[in-house]
Amino acid sequence: MSAMINGQLAQSLSVMDRALAYGDGIFRTFIVQKGAPLHWELQYQKLAHDAASIGIKCPPSETIYADIQHLFGDDTGVVKIIVSRGEGGRGYSIPTEQNPTRIVFKFSIPSYPESYTREGVVVHCCRLRLGQQPLLAGIKHLNRLENVLASQERTGLNFQEGLMLDQHGHVIEGTMSNLFARYQNRLLTPDLSQCGVAGVTRDQIISLAHKIDLEPIVKHIAYNDLFDADEVILCNSVIGVWQVIGLDQHQWSNQGLATKLKAILN
Amino acid sequence: MSAMINGQLAQSLSVMDRALAYGDGIFRTFIVQKGAPLHWELQYQKLAHDAASIGIKCPPSETIYADIQHLFGDDTGVVKIIVSRGEGGRGYSIPTEQNPTRIVFKFSIPSYPESYTREGVVVHCCRLRLGQQPLLAGIKHLNRLENVLASQERTGLNFQEGLMLDQHGHVIEGTMSNLFARYQNRLLTPDLSQCGVAGVTRDQIISLAHKIDLEPIVKHIAYNDLFDADEVILCNSVIGVWQVIGLDQHQWSNQGLATKLKAILN
Numbered sequence: 031m032s033a034m035i036n037g038q039l040a041q042s043l044s045v046m047d048r049a050l051a052y053g054d055g056i057f058r059t060f061i062v063q064k065g066a067p068l069h070w071e072l073q074y075q076k077l078a079h080d081a082a083s084i085g086i087k088c089p090p091s092e093t094i095y096a097d098i099q100h101l102f103g104d105d106t107g108v109v110k111i112i113v114s115r116g117e118g119g120r121g122y123s124i125p126t127e128q129n130p131t132r133i134v135f136k137f138s139i140p141s142y143p144e145s146y147t148r149e150g151v152v153v154h155c156c157r158l159r160l161g162q163q164p165l166l167a168g169i170k171h172l173n174r175l176e177n178v179l180a181s182q183e184r185t186g187l188n189f190q191e192g193l194m195l196d197q198h199g200h201v202i203e204g205t206m207s208n209l210f211a212r213y214q215n216r217l218l219t220p221d222l223s224q225c226g227v228a229g230v231t232r233d234q235i236i237s238l239a240h241k242i243d244l245e246p247i248v249k250h251i252a253y254n255d256l257f258d259a260d261e262v263i264l265c266n267s268v269i270g271v272w273q274v275i276g277l278d279q280h281q282w283s284n285q286g287l288a289t290k291l292k293a294i295l296n
Numbered sequence: 297m298s299a300m301i302n303g304q305l306a307q308s309l310s311v312m313d314r315a316l317a318y319g320d321g322i323f324r325t326f327i328v329q330k331g332a333p334l335h336w337e338l339q340y341q342k343l344a345h346d347a348a349s350i351g352i353k354c355p356p357s358e359t360i361y362a363d364i365q366h367l368f369g370d371d372t373g374v375v376k377i378i379v380s381r382g383e384g385g386r387g388y389s390i391p392t393e394q395n396p397t398r399i400v401f402k403f404s405i406p407s408y409p410e411s412y413t414r415e416g417v418v419v420h421c422c423r424l425r426l427g428q429q430p431l432l433a434g435i436k437h438l439n440r441l442e443n444v445l446a447s448q449e450r451t452g453l454n455f456q457e458g459l460m461l462d463q464h465g466h467v468i469e470g471t472m473s474n475l476f477a478r479y480q481n482r483l484l485t486p487d488l489s490q491c492g493v494a495g496v497t498r499d500q501i502i503s504l505a506h507k508i509d510l511e512p513i514v515k516h517i518a519y520n521d522l523f524d525a526d527e528v529i530l531c532n533s534v535i536g537v538w539q540v541i542g543l544d545q546h547q548w549s550n551q552g553l554a555t556k557l558k559a560i561l562n
Contacts, residue, residue: 031312031386033311035311040311041310041311042308042309042310042311043308043309043310043311043316044307044308044309045299045301045306045307045308045309045399045401046297047316048444049316050309050313050315050316050378050438051323051378051438051440052319052438052439052440052441052443052444053318053319053438053439053440053441054440054441054444057317059386084441084444084445085445085448108386110386112316112317115444119403120297120325120374120376120401120403120406121406121447121472122440122443122444122446122447122471122472123447123448123450123451124444124447124448124451133311135311135386137385137386140386140387158431160429161427161428161429161432161491162427162428162463163426163427163442165424165442165445166427166441166442166445171441172316172317172318172319172441173318173319173439173440173441174317174318174319174320174388174439175318175319175320175350175432175437175438175439176429176431176432177318177388178314178318178320178350178381178388178390179350179351179431179432180388181387181388181389181390182351182389182390184389185389185390197428205388206387206388225427
């Protein structure tokens with residue numbers, strides 16, 4: 031791991047940063063391929079959108095891009111970008127003059143078994159139900175204790191991802207991924223207006239699904255209705271697309287959607 | 297401000313700490329009076345309880361107490377203690393071996409106008425409604441974006457605190473304080489089983505209310521029912537107790553509860 035804070039190589043962050051105190055910031059994680067941040071424009075758009083949603087001024091695209099170039103050179107890896115509201119005093123009130131902190135991390139590509147991509151993954155349903163907060167829904171902010179606790183449920187179990195529902199039992203997402211379910215030529219993905227994180231890969235699939243003759247539909251999906259789907263996939267900007275071959279006691283025999291989606295994404 | 301991280305004076309924290317990445321930790325803020333952390337046993341109990349609630353092993357009481365002594369000597373001020381899950385890799389999963397990070401901050405006492413304590417404060421109702429997450433309710437964790445956004449609503453307005461309701465319109469708390477409402481000899485405070493932070497001063501008032509012939513009752517309070525209260529107060533471990541003299545368009549003429557509560561707390 032290496033990191034830059036506000037353009038300087040650094041291993042540590044001011045203890046007065048509001049990211050530490052309150053999770054007062056947003057982030058994005060995706061692949062850099064031989065020095066090129068994949069889908070940079072879309073990733074930056076999301077970063078800037080999410081920052082604006084909570085009143086943080088996002089540093090310019092060129093500034094963050096330069097940090098990535100400096101850290102990665104021609105390397106391949108995972109970049110994580112955090113933009114926080116910056117340093118502040120004690121107390122929730124936002125400083126009159128904001129100086130956002132940008133942190134750019136370089137990580138190696140995670141070593142998931144090849145079978146996850148080739149054959150698919152087995153998923154369980156988390157006991158934790160996501161809380162609903164429309165003002166923060168969809169945003170990839172730094173308040174991620176729900177994801178941490180939901181991930182913890184998988185400890186010692188042989189599942190590759192956990193499915194999270196909301197308090198009404200609607201399917202929302204995986205702990206680190208978005209979900210699509212195909213019903214014939216309809217490609218459903220959960221409504222994220224009350225909770226969840228709207229990933230760049232999810233947006234891309236919504237935009238591009240027509241290329242493989244699927245109609246993307248954003249709507250509430252009840253947990254039990256998921257078992258009627260012909261196929262289910264998970265996606266994010268690091269793993270790409272994983273076919274779901276099992277969910278709790280249910281197994282899917284239809285497969286091929288993940289491969290088709292990967293083809294239109296590349 | 298000065299701070300110690302894991303027993304060493306420090307201004308900065310590892311960028312790999314999970315407090316930064318996910319708000320994966322808990323905290324407590326209270327007064328140190330001439331070197332003595334007020335109600336230390338209660339504060340430590342809460343810290344350890346909250347840490348355990350999300351699976352973090354809290355450092356021993358003596359260890360944190362020694363940090364406070366080192367930082368404060370005989371000084372008076374505000375101490376803030378953060379315990380995070382410690383450093384981790386990228387990804388939500390909890391490291392097999394946890395090394396929690398403890399951060400102890402020394403701040404000066406905030407300079408609220410004397411009138412807030414002597415006469416009382418005026419409060420508005422925030423537009424933000426708290427999300428409900430029973431697994432995190434009551435815990436003073438580091439995922440505090442709701443409090444940040446709710447505090448922001450007060451910018452430029454002449455209110456001293458913002459009242460937060462849940463999604464059903466129940467009164468929960470102030471952005472930085474707990475609330476009690478007196479109806480004759482009944483002293484109601486909101487049920488925090490779905491959201492909110494349970495402060496040490498709230499616990500103390502519940503324990504000690506009988507000393508001033510009040511019966512403490514924890515229950516749901518609808519926003520409109522608050523106007524029927526004889527008196528309303530706000531409390532936390534830094535401000536003590538503030539009488540609420542106005543809420544939105546409503547004003548209270550009965551006063552004196554804050555003074556009585558301060559007397560039994562000391």
